[in-house]
Amino acid sequence: MWGNIRLKAVMIGVFLIISMQISMVLAVTINPAEYTIKDPKKGEEYSVVITAINPDSGKYQLSAEIDKDSAYLKDFVKIEPSTLELAPDSKENIRLKMFISDQLSPQNHNLKIIFRANNIPVGKFILHFALEGEQITRFALKDFSVDAASNKEPIYFNMKIENTGNIIVSAIPKIEIFRKEKLIGSLGNETSITLFPGKTTNLSLMYDPGDLKEDGKYLARASLIHEGDTKTSLEQTFVLDIREDRADKTIEISQGELLEIEENIKNLEEGLSFYRITWNIGDMSSTLEGETDEKEKIVPIVINTSQLQPGTYDLDVIINHGLRLEKKTVKHYSIKISKKSRSLDILKNILIILVPLIIMVIAGTRYIPKIYSTKISRIDRLFMDVKDIKKSFDRIDHEVVSMRHDMTRFIRESNAWIRHNIGKDIGFR
Amino acid sequence: MSRIKELEAEIKRLRQREKQLLENMKIFRQIFSHLHAQFEELKKEVQKR
Numbered sequence: 001m002w003g004n005i006r007l008k009a010v011m012i013g014v015f016l017i018i019s020m021q022i023s024m025v026l027a028v029t030i031n032p033a034e035y036t037i038k039d040p041k042k043g044e045e046y047s048v049v050i051t052a053i054n055p056d057s058g059k060y061q062l063s064a065e066i067d068k069d070s071a072y073l074k075d076f077v078k079i080e081p082s083t084l085e086l087a088p089d090s091k092e093n094i095r096l097k098m099f100i101s102d103q104l105s106p107q108n109h110n111l112k113i114i115f116r117a118n119n120i121p122v123g124k125f126i127l128h129f130a131l132e133g134e135q136i137t138r139f140a141l142k143d144f145s146v147d148a149a150s151n152k153e154p155i156y157f158n159m160k161i162e163n164t165g166n167i168i169v170s171a172i173p174k175i176e177i178f179r180k181e182k183l184i185g186s187l188g189n190e191t192s193i194t195l196f197p198g199k200t201t202n203l204s205l206m207y208d209p210g211d212l213k214e215d216g217k218y219l220a221r222a223s224l225i226h227e228g229d230t231k232t233s234l235e236q237t238f239v240l241d242i243r244e245d246r247a248d249k250t251i252e253i254s255q256g257e258l259l260e261i262e263e264n265i266k267n268l269e270e271g272l273s274f275y276r277i278t279w280n281i282g283d284m285s286s287t288l289e290g291e292t293d294e295k296e297k298i299v300p301i302v303i304n305t306s307q308l309q310p311g312t313y314d315l316d317v318i319i320n321h322g323l324r325l326e327k328k329t330v331k332h333y334s335i336k337i338s339k340k341s342r343s344l345d346i347l348k349n350i351l352i353i354l355v356p357l358i359i360m361v362i363a364g365t366r367y368i369p370k371i372y373s374t375k376i377s378r379i380d381r382l383f384m385d386v387k388d389i390k391k392s393f394d395r396i397d398h399e400v401v402s403m404r405h406d407m408t409r410f411i412r413e414s415n416a417w418i419r420h421n422i423g424k425d426i427g428f429r
Numbered sequence: 430m431s432r433i434k435e436l437e438a439e440i441k442r443l444r445q446r447e448k449q450l451l452e453n454m455k456i457f458r459q460i461f462s463h464l465h466a467q468f469e470e471l472k473k474e475v476q477k478r
Contacts, residue, residue, distance in 0.1 A: 068478050193476070203476070286458075304451065378433055385440045389447065396450050403457060410461070414468055421475055 027056045028086065030115050030123030037098070037129040045099045050125050052094060052115065054086040060117040062086050064094055067112035067124070072168070072196055076101050077111060086117065098127060105167040105197050106133025138165035139195065139231050144222045146238040149318065149330050151209040157187075158204045159222050159234070163195035170194055171226045175205055177212070178219040185211060202417065212240055241330060250334040255310050258391075259303040259335060265321050267295055275321040277301065281313050281335060289402050302395050310339045 031051045040046065052062050063083045066074050078097040086092060098111060111127040140162040147156040157175050170192040177185040187207050195201055212218065218240060223233035253259055259281075267273040277288045279301060288299065301317070315333040320326075 202472075204472075378437075382433065382436050382440065389440065389443050392447050393443075396447070396454070399454060403454070403461070407461065410465065410468075417472065421472075 027054070028060055028062070028115075028117045028122045029053045029055075030125055033124070034126040034128065037100075037127065040100045040129045040131060042100050042102055042104075042131070045097055046129075048096045048098070048127060050094045050096060050113075051091050052084075052086060053091040054117075055089060057088045059088055060086040061119075062092070062122075063116045063119075064113050065116075067114050070110065070112045073098075073104075073109065073111050076104070079113065096125070096127065098129070100129070100131070104131055106131045106135055107167045133166075135167050136165040137167060137169055137226065137231075138163070139169075139171060139224050139226070140164050141222060141224055141232045141234050142200075144220075144234040144236050145326075146220050146236050148209070148218075148238045148240055149316065150241050151212050153209075155207045155209050155238075156204055157207065157220060157222060158202075160200050160202055161193070161195060161224060162200045163197050166197050168194060168196055169226060171224045171231070173203055173205065174223045174225055174230075175207070176221045176223070177207075178221065179212075179214060181219075199420065209240065215241060239330075241332065248331050248333060250336065251315075252336045252338065253305065254338045255308075256306045258388075259305050259315075261301050261315075261317070261333065263299050263301060263317060263319060263331070265292065265297045265299060265319060267292055267297065267321070268327075269323055273322060274325055275299070275319065276325055278318045278320075279303070279315060281305075281315040282308050284308075286399055287402050287406060288398060289405050302391065304392070304395075305335075305337060308337055310337050312336050 029052070031053065035048050037046050050064075054060060061083065062085070064079050065082065066077060066079075076099040078095075078099075080095045080097070084092055084094070096113065108128070108130045111129075113125045113127075114121060115123045115125070142160040142162060144157070144159045147158065159173070161171070161173070163169065172188065172190070172192045174188040175186060176183055185207070188205055193201060193203065216239060217237055219235060219237050221233055221235045223230045225231070251259065251261070263277060265275050272291055272293045274291045275289070275297070277299060279286060281303065284303070284307065286303075288301065290297075290299065303315075313335045315335050317331040317333070319329040319331070321329075
């Protein structure tokens, strides 16, 4: 009982300390709360003095930072100082400098600065200015693609949106899904995205295809809505394979045996074409990449199944090919892995012993030396082992090359994304 | 016979090396997919803001 009371007392104490901290911090005030630059001229810098007042008997660490909605203005703003110590019962001036750059779009801008005392927000300051000029609102929707395989996995709609106008705008992306010209689903249409002039935004929207019940071809339409009007749209077809028994082929192997399949890639280009084959079975997956200038290319896929327990597995093979890997084929295999039969092993061993004996008996006087037959089988086994190891090392070699490609592509794409979205060269090396 | 034994020993070593390589590749793939997932999270986070 006493433990309980002590715990309650400690909790009340902590609560009181926090409340006192908050109420003390809230005493700091920021003045003025907003200011408008009248008739701003491009190429000039404007200064505003903001005063932070501390009527309290405690001292505070004050910080000022640009709000995320105004982050695009950060290259043109100086806050001097951006952090300072507010002594008890004192006031300090903070100078805000706004440079009106040629790069700023002809529209209303609101620079929002957030002030924190001991890390708790205490106030904000908003600097308004309007830049004149002809406003051009224009977008371009590009590279619309759909990653879809079955209705058991999420569908990804990918696109690039380029603001080719000269002002910052908010637009709402919307995806509509049609089956035989009938609208059966949509997504987006709620959250708007901010597009900066001259910049491209990569967008990927995820859709749960659980309600897409029919097998076959669908049409997706991506649109951008700005102030209630659809500005631009693109269409793309995609295929969903939702058969219950999706397997194109059933393969039976025994536990630990190598699973070998061959994929035939048709090159519809005039010259060189690229391919990427991604497979997954159980928890394992891998990607093979390559190029070909032949009309048809047979790519062997060899999978080491030693990690898989006996049972039935789905093997999904996704083949992207074409000059920009834009063509897609999906194959499904049902893999039945049976238990490694011990009795078969025993039978094999018995046969290995029996066969030379039988040969010896049949040969009669024509004696076949035992050592000879043993040597042959050992050499054969060695030869098979060497072949098997070569195959395995070739596969490892192939996979390492593919992993290197994946890694290089990832580094390249993520660096581009970081440069574009964060604006600094802080990416992977 | 001794040559065969040498070859068998070499194959055994190669098998161990193969196992080790497969294990390393598995770890690499796990790290890479983790890195990939983290980056996708970051992208979503930035887009949300």
